[in-house]
Amino acid sequence: MSGKFQPDTLAEAQDRFIAVWGQMGGAWGITRTMAEVHALLYVTGEPLCTDDVMDRLQISRGNASTSLRALLDWGVVSRTHKRGDRKEYFAAEQDVWTMFRSIVRERIKREVDPLLASMHEIRELTDPARRAAGLAVDERARVEAHNQRLDQLLEFLTTVERLGHRFVSPAGRGLQAAATLLASKAAG
Amino acid sequence: MSGKFQPDTLAEAQDRFIAVWGQMGGAWGITRTMAEVHALLYVTGEPLCTDDVMDRLQISRGNASTSLRALLDWGVVSRTHKRGDRKEYFAAEQDVWTMFRSIVRERIKREVDPLLASMHEIRELTDPARRAAGLAVDERARVEAHNQRLDQLLEFLTTVERLGHRFVSPAGRGLQAAATLLASKAAG
DNA sequence: CATTTATTTCAGAATCTTCTGAAACATTTT
DNA sequence: AAAATGTTTCAGAAGATTCTGAAATAAATG
Numbered sequence: 001m002s003g004k005f006q007p008d009t010l011a012e013a014q015d016r017f018i019a020v021w022g023q024m025g026g027a028w029g030i031t032r033t034m035a036e037v038h039a040l041l042y043v044t045g046e047p048l049c050t051d052d053v054m055d056r057l058q059i060s061r062g063n064a065s066t067s068l069r070a071l072l073d074w075g076v077v078s079r080t081h082k083r084g085d086r087k088e089y090f091a092a093e094q095d096v097w098t099m100f101r102s103i104v105r106e107r108i109k110r111e112v113d114p115l116l117a118s119m120h121e122i123r124e125l126t127d128p129a130r131r132a133a134g135l136a137v138d139e140r141a142r143v144e145a146h147n148q149r150l151d152q153l154l155e156f157l158t159t160v161e162r163l164g165h166r167f168v169s170p171a172g173r174g175l176q177a178a179a180t181l182l183a184s185k186a187a188g
Numbered sequence: 189m190s191g192k193f194q195p196d197t198l199a200e201a202q203d204r205f206i207a208v209w210g211q212m213g214g215a216w217g218i219t220r221t222m223a224e225v226h227a228l229l230y231v232t233g234e235p236l237c238t239d240d241v242m243d244r245l246q247i248s249r250g251n252a253s254t255s256l257r258a259l260l261d262w263g264v265v266s267r268t269h270k271r272g273d274r275k276e277y278f279a280a281e282q283d284v285w286t287m288f289r290s291i292v293r294e295r296i297k298r299e300v301d302p303l304l305a306s307m308h309e310i311r312e313l314t315d316p317a318r319r320a321a322g323l324a325v326d327e328r329a330r331v332e333a334h335n336q337r338l339d340q341l342l343e344f345l346t347t348v349e350r351l352g353h354r355f356v357s358p359a360g361r362g363l364q365a366a367a368t369l370l371a372s373k374a375a376g
Numbered sequence: 377c378a379t380t381t382a383t384t385t386c387a388g389a390a391t392c393t394t395c396t397g398a399a400a401c402a403t404t405t406t
Numbered sequence: 407a408a409a410a411t412g413t414t415t416c417a418g419a420a421g422a423t424t425c426t427g428a429a430a431t432a433a434a435t436g
Contacts (some may be wrong), residue, residue: 061427111212160371183346219394250396274404
């Protein structure tokens, strides 16, 4: 016993943060391990090499390599090197808003944009100019209601996509400020 | 052949929408089937019973029941009845913004709030007033850097949580308008 | 250019998630 | 209160995802 101070309190806090962050990753469609690796790099604050990650998280080399690569692709982690050391080191982006901006950018690119493209294709299937000729009136009404539903969704998704782009763009600092303000207690 | 008009163009458009919406569900942490059931109810626009869902999506009764129940819990689908019919029918919320508001409300409640609670707990582990006494200076510096990182994240998550609440609240129509405006081409 | 060191890849294993189908439960009708 | 109809639950099966570990590849060193 060494009095009030536990020498590994910091390590414990890190571990718990890693666990919680990993859990969250799972709920939002990225793998738990990938989120854990990110959490480790973020909470550590300094560059770690593959072996550091393997040892701390108790995962295989393959898994560590794959997760680090994925984090690089997302743009939330970058490579570094140490003088006189052949290994690669990895460091997480330390600014939370910048990190979040990267995540938004990638998710729009990977999920929203393809979804919008598909939705436009689907919408064209029932484009009245090309398809409605010769329909019975009730069928025509059904197609029109369908089109209204798709259009509503398309408009919504387009708004989301535009907001996202604006947030992500260099000028998007403004949106960050707006968000902070809108979320403040003052803005009633 | 019946000329230009394909009698099942509507059904094809619905099926493709269901597929695309289901796929998206997977990427955002809800099950594909649940998203498909929701897509079916949304795109159909009228109440369907369990058997309708089973037949159209080719899934088991258990799966249909569970998915519908989950959608009810999320608040994006509601129960209905038909006169002279003992079955329950299910209809999706038809307003996209209302639907999205429900999703945001639930995700904050289920994922952001618990995350914030855990983060506060973790932050307290390294609360300087209680823990820093008697640390070597370098260790103390490390703990302080750690605390700054957690605080940054906590502040960010709190902003997200507040924005979400404001969006979801009855007064949140204002935020919807703001979002639409900010995403418009006009707002340069 | 052979050796050492570091990184990536990927087939199969382990694990986790989702689905089925039948039994249990609930409700309404006769 | 028995029968008929509709709904939920859940154990095990099916399926999908993630992980391991060793082989292949790449890069640096002497």
